[in-house]
Amino acid sequence: MKNEKHALSRRNFCKNTAIAAGGILTVPLDVAASAHVLGDDSIKIALVGCGGRGTGAAAQALSTKENVKLVAMADAFQDRLDSCYDILSTKFVDTDKIVLKEEDKHQGFDGYKAAIDKADVVILTTPPGFRPLHFEYAVRKNKHVFMEKPVATDAQGIRSVLETAKIAKTKKLNVVVGLQRHYQKNYLACLEEVRADKIGQIISGQVYWNSAGVWVKERQENQTEMEYQMRNWYYFNWLCGDHIVEQHIHNIDVANWFIGEFPVHAQGMGGREVRKGKEYGQIFDHHFVEFTYPSGAVISSQCRHQKGCLDNVSESLMGTKGKIYLDSQNKGIITGYNGSKIYEHQGANDPNPYQTEHDVLFASIKNGGVISDAEHAAKTTMTAILGRMATYSGQLITFEDALNKGRSLMPDEYSWDAMPPVTPDADGFYPIPVPGVTKVLEEKKIN
Amino acid sequence: MNLKYFILLAVVVVIFISMAFTYVENAESSGIKKNKNSFIAYSQEISGSDITIKMNPVKGGEFLMGSNDHNDDEKPQHRVLVDDFWMSSFEITWDQYELFLERQIDTFGLKDLDSEVAIDIDAISSASTPYVDMSQGMGKKGYPVVNITQHAALTFCKWLSAKTGKFYRLPTEAEWEYAARAGSNSSYYFGDNPAELNLYAWYKDNSEGKYQKAGTKQPNKFGLYDMHGNVSEWTMDQYAPDTYANRLGKTSNNPFVRPTKLYPRTVRGGSWMDPAVALRSSAREGSSAEWKRIDPQIPKSRWWFTNAPNVGFRIIRPKKIPPIEEIEAYWLTAIDDY
Helix, strand or coil, rough: CCCCCCHHHHHHHHHHHHHHHHCCCCCCCCCHHHHEEEEEEEEEEEECCCCCCHHHHHHHHHHHCCEEEEEEEECCCCHHHHHHHHHHHHCCCCCCCEECHHHEECCCCHHHHHHHCCCCCEECCCHHHHHHHHHHHHHHHCEEEECCCCCCCCHHHHHHHHHHHHHHHHHCCCCCCCHHHHHHHHHHHHHHHHCCCCCCEEEEEEEEEEEECCCCCCCCCCHHHHHHHHHCCHHHHCCCCHHHHHCCCCHHHHHHHHHHHCEEEEEEEECCCCCCHHHHHCCEEEEEEECCCCCCCCCCCCCEEECCCCEEEEEEECCCCCEEECCCCCCEEECCCCEEEEEEECCCCCCHHHHHHHHHHHHHHHHCEEECCCEEEEHHHHHHHHHHHHHHHCCCHHHHHHHHHECCCCCCCCCCCCCCCCCCCCCCCCCCCCCCCCEEECCCCCC | HHHHHHHHHHHHHHHHHHHHHHHHHHHHHHHCCCCCCCCEEEECCCCCCCCCCEEEEEEEEEEEECCCCCHHCCECCCCCCCEEEEEECCCCHHHHHHHHHCCCCCCCCCCCCCCCCCCCCHHCCCCCCCCCCCCCCCCCCCEEECCCHHHHHHHHHHHHHHHHHHEEEEHHHHHHHHHHCCCCCCEEECCHHHHHHHCEEEEEECCCCCCCCCCCCCCCCCCCCCCCCCEEEEEECCCCCCCCCCCCCCHHHHHHHHCCCCCCCEECCCCCCHHHHHHHCCCCEECCCCHHHHEEECCCCCCCCCCCCCEEECCCEECCCHHHHHHHHHHHCCCCCC
């Protein structure tokens, strides 16, 4: 059974992207710097992807100290545009921060272009499958970017984001990615301790996102298959990447970040043990992966979407001299192997990292700085995709093969009547990856 | 004895026996082990699960609420009357709360329910599934639920009421303090000396940085555990520093400050994070928007806090069942949190 879609039809896309990227390099560099000053000193924001996270991210952007205004929105769905607009209008009712009119709400698959065109800074928060496309367009149009993790769902998307990241750097555009642990005090404080050699060299670790799972959107009458998948996107890999990519990326990223390397290879296991209904599309409900790093460190990664089990969202890293425990609820504890406490972060009053990442982005834009999160985020996303490839295939997969030969998941065409790359059988069930059978790599290098 | 009388007697006997059986069945299906009308302790069963909630009777009466010797918001001490109610002996635990969170047993046992109140269980909204571990690794089975909003706690009560046919809700501040004091007029239900607190409560000095299993310290005279410490407990009331200002010189009859704003609302009892002084029977605390500090969504969650790993709840059941309109009013209207 073949789960990940054949990539041949995507080759042209990649070539075109590369050519377009080459063209951009000839654009004068000062375009970016002048882009945000149009008429007054306000920074204009466009929101692309108006779901819960997008609405939150827009609110955080609008809550920074700088003079910011929301000027455009885009979403595939009109009801999402409307509800997001209503929420933001309510939150910012006594301000002049929401300046967009009805014609600035752009609905449909291509709405992102018109919205991005109107702004200086774009917030990319659609389902992650679209991220490479939107990021490429935003940087081509010289926009600063906040984009949510993960930054792609397949290797082809990663290659595109890596390319775009280089261009963004050349153009001195700020790119912040929503791996918000990078902006969270307990992580930053503990990283400093690690860099100060408090635990020695990291040689192993355990990272977890074990929880009950997330929302499900029921299929409605009169929905095309494309619309259904776009609504219930979490359960379709071309949109989501599976929860190892969409959610567990945060914990895998901490290992990459603290070790300061990306894995050379991975092997693992996974499947659907509990969550087997057709409403759960094609993704697994658990993955276990061993990532091996160039330095020899081995990280065990667990992620689970099963109700009634032990929940754990945290990272533990073992060094030659001591170990660290970290979690998103502001904990950071370093202990020695004799039980002594080397460091404990006091995080009860730490700021919201989702706010901090926007504060930092907009301050950098205002002050002419350059933040370049995209390359690291792309490689970290690739690490999570590598993990998925390992559990789907049941094979040992190298990072290099995964990046260069990983199969494309994306559809050829984006429209409500187009066929998504994965379709249900007569009973409404989707093809599920089978370890030992499913192929995740092309035979030859794609580019 | 002629045949007519024999038949009559037989019929009477049959009716009597069948009534007796009916009674036994009702007593079992209602989840109350003993005579259901008596005011004694019972274990509330929840159909479809083997989890129960132990309820203790709290005989109402008059007491002195507040304190003249501590924080301004506890002043002045004043007379309050509360009616009879049952209160859960323990703080509601994760395993109890997750029955509501998972909504897998809603339809079990509804048909045979001997209801004091009829509430449509299908019309009760579901709490969102949290993305992260809201217990923060401190334990679940037998441990108190935390990080839940007042709306979540009240909706649990509504769900439990629909599920059991009994009217459950949060205690008012007055009911909570009356239950905590258990007849005492001291700082704690055992007296005034914080040095004795270790026998009765989990708090900053002995909790080792986490909440503990419910009911592992000494109870008060009403048989209620952890009224001091472990987790702070939700009440029904809006918090205001001057709540008691106009209560002097009279007896307030079942006072309840109905919330109209989302913040602050009152929690009581102090927690594993707090110093001894915050655990006193009359000590009050208001909830804060800061308790959702790291929630990334807008509007923020109706159901979960991100920064309140010390806030949980326990439930009560009034002995006198109020009219249905009054019951409905206790669920409060949810307010969006921007």
